[in-house]
Each structure stands twice: as structure tokens, then as C-alpha cells.
Amino acid sequence: xxxxxxxxxxxxxxxxxxxxxxxxxxxxxxxxxxxxxxxxxxxxxxxxxxxxxxxxxxxxxxxxxxxxxxxxxxxxxxxxxxxxxxxxxxxxxxxxxxxxxxxxxxxx
Ligand code: HEC
Numbered sequence: 331x332x333x334x335x336x337x338x339x340x341x342x343x344x345x346x347x348x349x350x351x352x353x354x355x356x357x358x359x360x361x362x363x364x365x366x367x368x369x370x371x372x373x374x375x376x377x378x379x380x381x382x383x384x385x386x387x388x389x390x391x392x393x394x395x396x397x398x399x400x401x402x403x404x405x406x407x408x409x410x411x412x413x414x415x416x417x418x419x420x421x422x423x424x425x426x427x428x429x430x431x432x433x434x435x436x437x438x
Contacts, residue, residue: 360425361432369429370420377414382436389413397437403430 365374366383375385379392390413398406407426410416417426 357428358432358435361428361430364421364425364429365432369417369425371415371417374429380433380436393433393437398433399438400430400434403433 362383365380366385367373367375374380375383375387377387377389379386379388379394381394404426406414407417407421407429409418421429
């Protein structure tokens with residue numbers, strides 16, 4: 331009986347840690363998709379180069395070189411910057427966070 335409950339316990343641990351992992355992977359996948367094509371009003375890839383996303387935009391800085399941290403990306407998306415529009419009203423916070431997570435992950 332003791333053995334069974336510890337087995338059950340480790341099974342639960344395994345399941346919950348792989349769930350967290352799946353959610354993380356999903357968020358990165360969502361961030362990549364938004365970056366490449368679905369972000370409104372304009373996808374980031376139109377203006378930025380980011381190798382992982384196959385993006386070759388040349389209007390804004392090359393993100394692979396800039397390696398912006400989360401705060402810097404968040405600020406640019408919230409306030410807009412020069413030719414870059416604000417994404418404060420056109421994206422959900424969770425969508426912006428997915429993009430941030432993705433860009434940081436593939437550039438740092
Ligand atoms: C219409 C073109 C355009 C789009 C679309 C665009 N950007 Fe930009 N972005 C720019 C330009 C231009 C700059 C540089 C502005 C400046 O230096 O005045 C910039 C700057 C940045 C910076 C640097 C901020 C800093 O502090 O130097 C980051 C990070 C960034 N963009 C991320 C993104 C992300 C993420 C998206 C998509 C959600 C996006 N951009 C969409 C044109 C764009």
C-alpha cells in the first residue's frame with residue numbers, strides 16, 4: 331500500500347511537470363505565430379529580422395543583434411516607437427507576453 335501511494339505520488343508529479351512544460355511550449359508557439367504573421371495591427375516580421383521566425387524585415391532593428399530584454403520589448407509594444415505602432419490596444423496582454431517570452435528565448 332505504501333508502495334502504491336508513492337507510485338501514485340510520483341505519477342502525479344510527472345504529470346503536472348509535463349503539463350507546465352506543454353503550456354510553456356504552447357506559449358512560445360503562440361508568440362512565434364504572432365511575431366511572424368498574426369499580430370495586429372502589423373506582424374513584427376514585416377519590420378524586424380529574427381532568424382528563428384524566418385523574419386527578414388528591415389524597417390526596425392535586427393532583434394538577433396539587439397537582444398532586447400523583456401522590459402524593452404514590452405515598452406516598445408505598449409508605447410510604439412518611431413515607425414513602430416503601439417500594440418497596447420490591438421493585442422491581449424497574454425498575447426504580448428507570449429511574444430516577449432518568445433523573442434527573449436530565441437535571442438538571449
Ligand atoms: C511598422 C514596422 C514595425 C512593426 C510592425 C514592429 N516594429 Fe518594432 N520597431 C520598429 C522600428 C522602426 C523600431 C526602432 C524605432 C526607433 O528607434 O525610433 C522598432 C523598435 C523595436 C524594438 C527596440 C526597442 C528599443 O528599446 O530600442 C523592439 C524590442 C521591437 N521593435 C519589437 C517589436 C515587436 C515584438 C513587434 C511586434 C509585436 C514589433 N516590434 C513590430 C518597427 C516596427
